[in-house]
Amino acid sequence: MSRYLERAENLARMLDVSYSLSLMPQDGSKHGLDELAMPLLITGTLDEYLEKYGQMHAERMLTFFALDPQNPASIYCCLQAARTNAHAVRGRITADMWENINSTWLEIRGISEQGLGRYGISHFCEWVKQRSHLFRGATFGTIMRGEPYRFIRLGTFIERADNTLRLLDARYELLGEDIDEIDGRPARSYYQWTALLRALSSFEAFAEIYRGSPNSRRVSELLLLRPELPRSLRACVDELNLMLSGLPGDNGRPAQRLAAELLARLQYTVIDEVLEEGLHTWLTDFIQVVRELGQTIQASYLEVA
Known part of the structure; x- marks a missing residue:
């Protein structure tokens, strides 16, 4: 449970920095897409992405990395796995911890239905970090x-x-x-x-x-x-x-x-x-x-x- 939550936060941090740098002027053979491919390279999911989409595309890459339920390395799947594991140990964690992680899962399902276009990638990454911080605070303060x-x-x-x-x-x-x-x-x-x-x-x-x-x-x-x-x-x-x-x-x-x-x-x-x-x-x-x-x-x- 804890590793999946920390991984979701780390993935959001990784995605946020790559997205921010991709907006900077690029030179030579470097493009914004090269920068956006970094999260895929770090997590070892580049081949899976290319097999699914065929070529690099900014919007598809962001969705694949953030909200794709078929990508086990996505933030969506990490939060889903964290919630599943939290449910399995429901009797060993506090109500505050459970409510936090359960509401996080419900919220990301809503975000997934809306899509990143309406939510915004930077806003989404900040939301993931904030939810992780809230869970960590609830854990430290109640268990x-x-x-x-x-x-x-x-x-x-x-x-x-x-x-x-x-x-x-x-x-x-x-x-x-x-x-x-x-x-x-x-x-x-x-x-x-x-x-x-x-x-x-x-x-x-x-x-x-x-x-x-x-x-x-x-x-x-x-x-x-x-x-x-x-x-x-x-x-x-x-x-x-x-x-x-x-x-x-x-x-x-x-x-x-x-x-x-x-x-x-x-x-x-x-x-x-x-x-x-x-x-x-x-x-x-x-x-x-x-x-x-x-x-x-x-x-x-x-x-x-």
Whole structure:
């Protein structure tokens, strides 16, 4: 339930930044559609889209990614799955949590009937984020601090860590190694990094911590290694360790060990080491490790032997 809700919010953030950047003037072989294809590439659904529609089309792509009930990676399907899972554990969550997630599902069904044309893509993405925030607030404010609460937090931060890594990797790969000096046009680099920071609600934090314009080094350090940023990789791994340490029994030792290894690795890593290894290589490796941690938590606690 928690992972699907966090994923819906992350998908909305991803879609919003790609849509905003697609409206900017493009140059060379880059088009707005290239920018809009980013969510499909990140989620691995580009082939499914092309098989269904044959070619890139802005309106169809937005609908496919946001409201298509046949696309399991769409925001619509994520909220549907979250509501289904919430119904399955109705007795373990509070009434406020259930009412929030159920009303969210009913609302998105209405939005789907109207279509994005009437609702507006930016308005829709903000609505998804707001509904996720409301659920998180209802959860934090009403549920007992027992195992259900800890598993909700685990799902949230596993999904959030994966999203931060993928968004940073996709933005870096799109612009290449010369991301900070693109044909002598610093403005494009600035808007690309600023859009990413805003997508992760990190622009204000960046302005407070760093001086000057965002670049690959500063943004990567902020999103990967700064523990005070709520959506950074380091903050997510901190929270995962905290939640896992509070679960009883010995079944979770493999997950606890892996999470502790990840935390130690981040604690003793500096951004120069990341960039020396290669940002894309480092991110790709960590995406796999975060996936492994999620699978280990699933095997340790949620699968019946």
